[in-house]
Amino acid sequence: MERAVTAVTLLVLFVASQINCQEAILHVSNGITDREYCIVYNHSWTPLQQTLEAATQFPLVNLMSTMLCNGSGVSPDVVQGKAVVVMRGDCNFSQKALIAQSLGATTLLIASNKTLITPSANESEYTKVHIPLALMRYRDFLDAQQVIGDGMTVKLYAPAPSKIDASIAVILLIAIVTVALGGYWSGACERDRLNSGTPLEVGGESKADSGELSLYSPLKVVIFVAMMCGMLVLMYFFYNVLVYIIIAIFCLACASALFSCLDAVMEKIGCGTVSFSIRNWNFSVRSLILAAVCISIAVFWGVYRNEDRWIWILQDLLGVAFCLNFMKTISLSNFKICVILLSLLLVYDVFFVFITPFFTKNGVSIMVQVALGPDASGEKTQGNMVEIPAEPQAPSEKLPVVMRVPRFSAWAQNLCGMQFSILGYGDIIVPGLLVAYCSRFDVWINSTKKIYFVSCCIAYLLGMILTFVVMLLSGMGQPALLYLVPFTLITSAVVAGCRGEMKHFWAGTTYEVLDSREPLLPGGTTNCSVGGERC
16 A cells, blocks of 8 residues: 555656746857757647757757848748747847748847847747747857857757756755754753753743843744844835845854854864953854854855855855854743744745635735745746746845755756745744754753653654655645644654653653652752752
């Protein structure tokens, strides 16, 4: 039965994996030098081969001096059996194609100084044109002339992109590793605190000395989620101003988070430090060097943040550090707070992804619009139509709140503009806070197998896999919390119920657990004090 379900799932994924695209590749060569450029075509009108090897090569004739709206002045002997390139304008695409076809041309390229759009015509004209037709950037043709020179030959091909891309596996790996490391780090800090005998007030309210912040009040959780809603709406209406504030805050937060992560690693490997004093101020050489490095990295990202082809690597690394530090710094005091927070954020995510498109002018959800930016190219497409700028555009600022990995199989689309698979930081941090609580609870009950932590991590992995499966089958982005929250909450509750620890798991805090179960710390010691009394 399991094999049958697996087979059916793989079959559905395979059938759904092939998608149509309007971007293709123009391969230009002179036998020595090769170049590839972005072109836009209509697959319903003039289908192209899917591989370079299968594509037919033709000599290219430069007819840029004419719009080819009529055949006068063009000798059929010049273009017979060759590809031709002409300028865009004065007449429609089908008229140019029919004239080029009548002259004996095998391929028509239309160079454009305007935005490249999917070439189209009346339904009756589709059957009359039998040669490939595509739009290319005028500046790309000038570049090909300069690099390749005379004797250019061209091939047109359109690699078939797949919905199932390796970038999904990379995103999944980043997410699960970050959540697991963040949860483990939170648990390790809790064990160190207990072993050091640092007092903890009932309710988990006192962690300020360790630099941690504990959420223990349902009211504060509601206020926190309400503030998130308000901030998202403000970002939607005042994006062009607030985006720069968010970028500045991100740089500062990532510098601090990266410092915290690297300092913890160096402390773990036993890297020593040298301290010195200036006017009663103590300084650590290691901390000063780390601070300089982390600030430099954050500033470097801020300067080159719009270099899409490579800056995503640094942004993802900073994002991992940010999420890890957030999960270590912010702690949820009990499972009740976890349920309230994750449930509210689930409603928040679903509402701003699925409901808000009914109220926005362009039909795009507020969540997607804010995450991708108002000028995101992916939101400009309508159906099977694409629009690609003919000239370099000033980069549109995007919020650094997502993990981004390029779609490795989308070769043609990446030539026209980088395509990314994305995952919001919130889809890592929010379930990660529950994973971190489970890790701390394992410490409180002295669980050597870390049953709560491991179970919650597995639940998160399964939730992420389900999210991607639904995304691939539906062909649209999904609010990941819709799947992650039920998976992680239900799994944690089931584990606590099966172990008979739901009361303690629900109430949380070291005090209540210590009151009913011993030993809790390594070696059977309970060397913490609560309210001035020895546990």
